[in-house]
Amino acid sequence: MAALVYTNIFTDDIDRLADFYSSLFGLEEIVESKSPIFRGFLTGGSSLGFSGPGAYDLLGLTPQVATGDRVLQTFDVDNEDQVRGLTDKAEALGATIVKEPFATYYGWFQSVLRDPDGNAFRINFRGAPA
Template sequence: MAALAYTNIFTNDIDRLADFYGTLFGLEEIVASRSPIFRGFVAGGTSLGFSGPGAYELLGLIPLEGQGDRAFQTFDVDNEQEVRDLTGKARELGGTIVKEPFATYYGWFQSVLRDPDGNAFRINFRGAAA
């Protein structure tokens, strides 16, 4: 079975976005991988990377045109209160709340947000709502 090693977010300002997620979730930076076009962080069993515009050429990719959600990151936490607390912290750090913390029909508790670049992400507790 394959394992997800990295998920990367392209951004025009890798420092701003890396600092947003690093500060919000207390992620440990993988300093050895830092470059002018990349910053990476340990994020549980995978790693989260932030790639600047120079990474497109390195990877042989052409930036997609237009707006729209193309990726959706989910960050699991240990309890409902942590969902609430991190949702508020995300707002303080420049994020936008799309949907306040709520209980899902499948028994999880989560909020939906956008980071300072407008990328959608979710803060999630995989337990029954109180």
């Protein structure tokens, strides 16, 4: 099985977005990879990167121009209180709450937000072990 080791978010302001997520979740920066067009952070089993516009040329990509959500990041936490607390903290840091913390039909507890760039993400508790 393949393992997801990195996910990147393209942004015009890598410092603003990197600082938002690292402040919200207390992420540890991978300082060896920091550059004018990239910042990366450890997130547990994978890493989260923020790529500036210069990364498009480096990777041979062109920016997407279609509107609408294409990616949804989900960050797991240890309990429902953390979902609530981090949702409030995210809003204070500049996120927009799309859906207040709620219980899902599949037994998880989560909130849905948009970061300062408008990217959708969830703060999620998978529920108590069976």
